Amino acid sequence: MKNIKLINFLTAMLLLLVIAMSGCKNKCNNGENYRFEDNAIVFNAPQRVEGQTSMLEFAAEPLPVVRIGFIGLGMRGPDAVYRMTFIDGVEVVALCDLLPENVEKVQKEILEAKGLPRAAEYVGETAYKQLCERDDIDLVYICTNWQTHVPMAVYAMQHGKHVAVEVPAATSVEDCWKLVDVSEQTRKHCMMLENCTYDFFEMTALNMAKQGMFGEVIHGEGAYIHNLEPYWHEYQGNWRLDFNQKHSGDVYATHGLGPICQVLDIHRGDRMEYLVSMSTPSYNGKKIAKEMMGTDEFANGDMTTTMIETHNGKTILIEHNVYTYRPYNRLYQLTGTEGFANKYPIEGFTLMDKNLPEGFLAEGQHLNVHGFVPKDVREKIMKEYTHPIAKDIEELAKKVGGHGGMDFIMDYRLIYCLQNGLPLDEDVYDAAEWSCIGELSAASIENHGMPVKMPDFTRGDWNKVTGYKHAMK
Numbered sequence: 478m479k480n481i482k483l484i485n486f487l488t489a490m491l492l493l494l495v496i497a498m499s500g501c502k503n504k505c506n507n508g509e510n511y512r513f514e515d516n517a518i519v520f521n522a523p524q525r526v527e528g529q530t531s532m533l534e535f536a537a538e539p540l541p542v543v544r545i546g547f548i549g550l551g552m553r554g555p556d557a558v559y560r561m562t563f564i565d566g567v568e569v570v571a572l573c574d575l576l577p578e579n580v581e582k583v584q585k586e587i588l589e590a591k592g593l594p595r596a597a598e599y600v601g602e603t604a605y606k607q608l609c610e611r612d613d614i615d616l617v618y619i620c621t622n623w624q625t626h627v628p629m630a631v632y633a634m635q636h637g638k639h640v641a642v643e644v645p646a647a648t649s650v651e652d653c654w655k656l657v658d659v660s661e662q663t664r665k666h667c668m669m670l671e672n673c674t675y676d677f678f679e680m681t682a683l684n685m686a687k688q689g690m691f692g693e694v695i696h697g698e699g700a701y702i703h704n705l706e707p708y709w710h711e712y713q714g715n716w717r718l719d720f721n722q723k724h725s726g727d728v729y730a731t732h733g734l735g736p737i738c739q740v741l742d743i744h745r746g747d748r749m750e751y752l753v754s755m756s757t758p759s760y761n762g763k764k765i766a767k768e769m770m771g772t773d774e775f776a777n778g779d780m781t782t783t784m785i786e787t788h789n790g791k792t793i794l795i796e797h798n799v800y801t802y803r804p805y806n807r808l809y810q811l812t813g814t815e816g817f818a819n820k821y822p823i824e825g826f827t828l829m830d831k832n833l834p835e836g837f838l839a840e841g842q843h844l845n846v847h848g849f850v851p852k853d854v855r856e857k858i859m860k861e862y863t864h865p866i867a868k869d870i871e872e873l874a875k876k877v878g879g880h881g882g883m884d885f886i887m888d889y890r891l892i893y894c895l896q897n898g899l900p901l902d903e904d905v906y907d908a909a910e911w912s913c914i915g916e917l918s919a920a921s922i923e924n925h926g927m928p929v930k931m932p933d934f935t936r937g938d939w940n941k942v943t944g945y946k947h948a949m950k
């Protein structure tokens with residue numbers, strides 16, 4: 478009798494276990510920051526707290542003079558200080574780095590060399606806090622390692638400063654939400670410095686796309702393919718290899734993704750909804766890590782490929798490879814129903830006669846829709862379809878430089894928008910959407926290419942703005 482009771486009890490428990498496990502198929506928390514729901518990975522998303530409102534199309538009070546504090550003066554930071562010295566109505570108020578020699582170099586070689594006053598100095602791991610606490614700074618410009626971006630940006634916004642932060646703005650979904658929430662709570666801009674959206678070919682193609690020259694753009698491709706072998710030893714404290722050693726996924730997606738998202742009006746009429754990602758094992762990454770870190774473990778695959786599907790059914794392909802021997806490549810490719818644009822390795826357009834203005838082509842000239850437009854037509858397009866925001870500034874941008882001038886246009890636009898009280902070209906939702914690819918793609922890879930639902934950082938407002946545009950006064 479006792480045995481029968483025990484058997485019944487065990488059977489009931491087994492049944493409960495089976496029910497619980499079958500429920501897990503559709504909805505199951507894996508105990509981390511995401512769960513499995515309807516055959517997809519879904520990351521946790523915080524609620525918007527009361528009193529916190531959207532930053533879509535946010536414009537701050539105009540700042541005739543923009544006073545800047547820079548944090549991080551390694552390879553990237555000093556060039557930003559240099560570029561800003563060419564823009565009227567900018568003051569370099571403070572400089573901060575871990576190393577005093579980096580600060581001194583910028584004081585001497587950039588500020589003093591241009592006859593500008595020396596800036597206030599902050600040195601050490603937490604010295605950035607004192608910089609952020611000053612009351613004579615409007616914008617904190619962050620060029621440090623990825624791991625420090627979020628605490629610095631959050632501290633700066635909480636101390637009343639707008640933020641410009643290098644790419645990627647954050648390395649986890651949770652931190653992307655943090656940037657969104659703090660920006661919404663403090664009403665301060667948080668712009669990620671995605672410079673590739675300002676490159677000349679990308680801007681011209683964006684301008685053409687907005688004028689319908691490719692028909693409906695249905696697919697875009699972007700990448701960061703850049704062998705970093707010559708640079709691995711240069712990052713302060715080995716932060717970059719250290720990060721890649723610990724993280725799989727497309728950890729540097731923003732250069733490839735940003736320009737495509739602007740063409741596809743992401744969170745301005747469409748939104749990225751799902752991604753799937755796959756990666757090769759690590760071969761070359763592992764070798765470098767063995768040499769530099771003495772480890773046999775390396776999480777980041779040599780070649781990572783991610784596909785994204787948007788709400789409106791468009792597709793995006795993004796690649797990441799910083800390890801193998803290939804020519805530098807950001808792809809930048811647009812496929813439209815009536816045309817095509819391609820930047821790497823050959824710059825070209827495929828267009829239909831009917832989408833060019835009358836008289837644009839020579840008498841009797843017709844375009845071949847199975848090939849690129851001829852050189853003379855491409856050159857004429859690049860001239861006549863230069864994006865309006867690049868037109869006035871192109872010459873100075875090429876003189877000042879920064880990846881051929883795109884970095885200068887980015888800084889120029891940031892200051893122009895702040896001085897004129899306009900929404901910035903890249904808002905905090907762009908920063909979050911483009912940066913979250915790192916952790917989302919890692920989750921997909923770790924689950925054999927399982928779809929991952931992309932967070933909606935606008936919390937339902939992705940359809941409220943129609944079409945991507947740059948604000949002008």
Ligand SMILES: NC(=O)c1ccc[n+]([C@@H]2O[C@H](COP(=O)([O-])OP(=O)(O)OC[C@H]3O[C@@H](n4cnc5c(N)ncnc54)[C@H](O)[C@@H]3O)[C@@H](O)[C@H]2O)c1
Pocket residue numbers: 548549550551552553554573574575576579601602603604605620621622623625643644645670671672711712713714
């Ligand atoms: N947009 C682009 O084209 C581009 C190009 C290169 C680098 N970047 C980005 O710029 C950032 C910096 O990269 P990098 O190549 O200059 O790296 P780096 O290692 O050369 O420089 C980082 C600097 O930050 C400083 N730093 C670190 N912690 C700090 C702290 N707590 N307080 C103050 N300073 C601190 C370091 O001392 C170092 O000088 C990264 O986010 C990178 O992805 C972007």
